[in-house]
Amino acid sequence: MMKPAQRGSPERIYGMDVWRGALLTAGLIVHCAALSDITAFNMIEDASHLCRMEAFFTISGFFAALTIGKAEPADWIRHRLVMLLVPLAVGLAAAVPLSHLLIADLAKQPGFMGDYLPWQPSDWHMHMWFLIALALYVPLTFALQAQDRRVEAFGRFAARRPLSTVAALWLAGLGASLAIWAAGKALHVIGLQSIAFLLRQTTYFCFFYALGHAAFRVQAVRDLLLSPPRAVYAIAVLLAILDLAAVAVIADGKLRMLIFFVARPIVGFAVTSLVFRSAFSLRHCHKWQADLSNASYTIYLLHVPAILGLLWLLYPTGIGPWQAMAVIAPVALLILYYFHLLVVRRSSLLLLLLNGRRKATRKTVTAR
Structure with a gap:
C-alpha cells in the first residue's frame, strides 16, 4: 500500500482540527444571515457558499485518509457511522421538530413575514446534510484507499x-454542478426538493473530499x-x-446561479x-481554540433551534433583522459553547447522542 506523504504529516495536526471546528461553527452566522432578504445578508450567505x-x-x-490506515476496516466503518448517524438521528428526532414548532409560531406573529424570510420548516433538517454526505463517502474512502496507482x-x-x-478540478466541479442542477429540476417538479439538494451537494463536494x-x-x-500557482488566487x-456583485445587482436568478457555479470551484480551492x-x-493551539473545536459539533447540530428560540423570545420586543443578527449570533454561540463545555462533554450519553463519541475513548484537540 502506498505510504502517506511524510513531510509535515504529524500524528495530530492541531490547525486542521481548529479549522474544521471554525468552519462548522461559522454555519451559525450564515444561518443567522438567512433570517432576512437584506442584500448584505445575502452576500454573507453567498460568500460562505463559495468556499466554506x-x-x-x-x-x-x-x-x-489519516484514520483509515490506523484501524481495521470494520472498526473504522463502525466508528465513522456512529459518529455521523447517531447525531443525525438525534437532530432529526429532536432539533428539527423543535425548529418546526418555533418557525410555525413565529410565522403567526404580526409583521414577521415582512421583516424576515418565510422559512419553510421542512427545509431546516437540511442544515445536517453534511452528515449524510460524509456517511455516503464511506465507500468512496475505501475506493480511494485502494487506488494507489491512480492517486500516485x-x-x-x-x-x-x-x-x-x-x-x-474547476471544470469537474462546474460540470457536476450544472448536470445535477438540470437533473434536480425534474426532482423539484415531483416534490423531491430535499433529494435534489442532497444529490447536488454530495456530487459536487466529493471532488474536494477526494482532494x-x-x-x-x-x-x-x-x-x-x-x-498553488499565483494565478489561481488572482482568478x-x-x-x-x-x-458577490451579481448577488447585489442581478435580478435574474438563473444568471446569478450560473455565475455562482462558475466561481465556486476555483474560489473554493483558493480558500x-x-x-x-x-x-x-x-x-x-490555545485553550479556547481547542474548546471551540471540540464544541463545534454540538454547536452546529443545535444552532438552528437556538437561533429560532432566541428570535421567538426577542421578536415581541420589535427587534429588526440587523439587531437580530448582532444579538442572536453571539448569544446563541455562547449558550451552545458553554452547554457543550459544562454539560455535554461531562455526560457519556449526551456526548454519544450529540457528537457520536464515547467519553472514555474520544480524541479531542489538546491545547499546548
Missing part, C-alpha cells in the same frame, strides 16, 4: 502541471494545496467579486489552500 464547505470537506477527506499518477500530474490540475484524501497520501498534491478573487497553509503553520 469546500474547505471543510477537503479537511474531512484528509482526516479520513494524480500526484505526478499535479507536480508537473499544477495549473492544469486546478483547472481540471483532501489525496493530499494526505501524496506530497505533490499537498504541495499543490499549500502553494479566484476576480470571480468572487463578480459573484481551501489558504486554510491548509494556516493549518500547517499553526504550531500551538
